[in-house]
Amino acid sequence: MDLRGKNVVVTGGNSGIGFVTARELAMGGARVTLACRNVGAAGAAAAEIARATGNGSVGVVRLDLASFASARACADELGAKLDHIDVLVNNAGTYTQGDETTADGIHPTMQTNYFGPYLLTRLLMPLIEAAPAARIVNVSSAMYAVGKLDLSRPSFLTARNGFSAYAASKLATILFTQELARRAAASRATANVLHPGLVDTKIMTLRKWYDIFIRAYVDRHSVDVETGARTSIFLASSDAVEGVSGQYFVDCAERDPRLSRRATAMRESLWARTAEIVGLPAD
Numbered sequence: 113m114d115l116r117g118k119n120v121v122v123t124g125g126n127s128g129i130g131f132v133t134a135r136e137l138a139m140g141g142a143r144v145t146l147a148c149r150n151v152g153a154a155g156a157a158a159a160e161i162a163r164a165t166g167n168g169s170v171g172v173v174r175l176d177l178a179s180f181a182s183a184r185a186c187a188d189e190l191g192a193k194l195d196h197i198d199v200l201v202n203n204a205g206t207y208t209q210g211d212e213t214t215a216d217g218i219h220p221t222m223q224t225n226y227f228g229p230y231l232l233t234r235l236l237m238p239l240i241e242a243a244p245a246a247r248i249v250n251v252s253s254a255m256y257a258v259g260k261l262d263l264s265r266p267s268f269l270t271a272r273n274g275f276s277a278y279a280a281s282k283l284a285t286i287l288f289t290q291e292l293a294r295r296a297a298a299s300r301a302t303a304n305v306l307h308p309g310l311v312d313t314k315i316m317t318l319r320k321w322y323d324i325f326i327r328a329y330v331d332r333h334s335v336d337v338e339t340g341a342r343t344s345i346f347l348a349s350s351d352a353v354e355g356v357s358g359q360y361f362v363d364c365a366e367r368d369p370r371l372s373r374r375a376t377a378m379r380e381s382l383w384a385r386t387a388e389i390v391g392l393p394a395d
């Protein structure tokens with residue numbers, strides 16, 4: 113895809129994989145908007161991207177995915193700035209410990225990684241469908257494979273520790289992408305989902321004593337952030353995936369996520385229950 117002049121939005125584009133994704137798409141000539149919770153950090157990142165790429169079309173909007181009000185305000189702000197979106201990269205994500213809930217009553221990891229991106233994406237669909245052939249790129253994680261969802265429980269979680277919430281949020285991201293792709297099939301918009309690999313970024317910050325074991329593993333097995341951003345950049349811009357939708361990618365290649373029959377069966381009800389919780393109609 114020729115990125116020149118394309119409207120690209122990258123959530124969490126101030127840091128880690130999102131920063132490199134935004135920078136490389138700007139390098140290709142896209143008009144990039146970083147949607148971030150810390151507008152100071154995002155402004156500094158935008159300036160750095162502009163300096164590194166010579167592309168001055170790098171803007172910032174505020175987005176706290178752990179707040180439904182902020183996701184709605186962000187969609188409004190993007191609607192006021194852009195008449196269409198060619199690429200939306202739902203990259204922002206978190207991993208929190210503890211049992212707290214957000215002001216919306218959701219587990220913070222579930223809201224940041226799943227409910228928030230769901231709400232934002234659905235609110236942006238009119239802008240996305242206004243583009244000739246838009247792409248939605250959702251960043252999941254291989255941790256989805258151990259994720260469990262129970263739609264009858266608060267935040268859909270079967271256990272409320274950080275690890276379970278993270279894995280569940282990434283499973284929900286895959287199911288959301290598949291259902292979104294199915295629903296968007298009538299338009300020319302596509303939606304795909306990816307695992308970036310194990311990357312030593314801020315999300316890997318130690319939180320508990322036993323995280324030292326994770327740290328040791330990360331030190332041995334992680335790839336650098338440039339490599340970690342490759343699949344996001346590929347899905348956002350490569351001609352090789354034109355028209356491809358609803359697929360899961362690792363290392364720039366399609367993979368079967370091998371979802372359980374139980375998980376696949378809940379795709380439509382997950383969509384509908386989530387819509388209810390974020391305050392949108394199911395269709």
Ligand SMILES: NC(=O)c1ccc[n+]([C@@H]2O[C@H](COP(=O)([O-])OP(=O)(O)OC[C@H]3O[C@@H](n4cnc5c(N)ncnc54)[C@H](OP(=O)(O)O)[C@@H]3O)[C@@H](O)[C@H]2O)c1
Binds near residue numbers: 150178204314
């Ligand atoms: N690193 C890995 O090994 C790995 C593996 C699999 C999947 N992933 C996924 O890759 C994505 C990018 O993560 P990363 O590794 O690049 O980590 P990172 O450097 O920590 O970047 C995460 C980004 O998400 C933003 N974010 C966190 N909470 C937010 C909120 N409530 N509202 C808006 N933005 C928020 C962060 O903003 P702040 O700068 O303000 O904190 C940051 O910009 C995430 O979805 C992560 O789950 C990473």
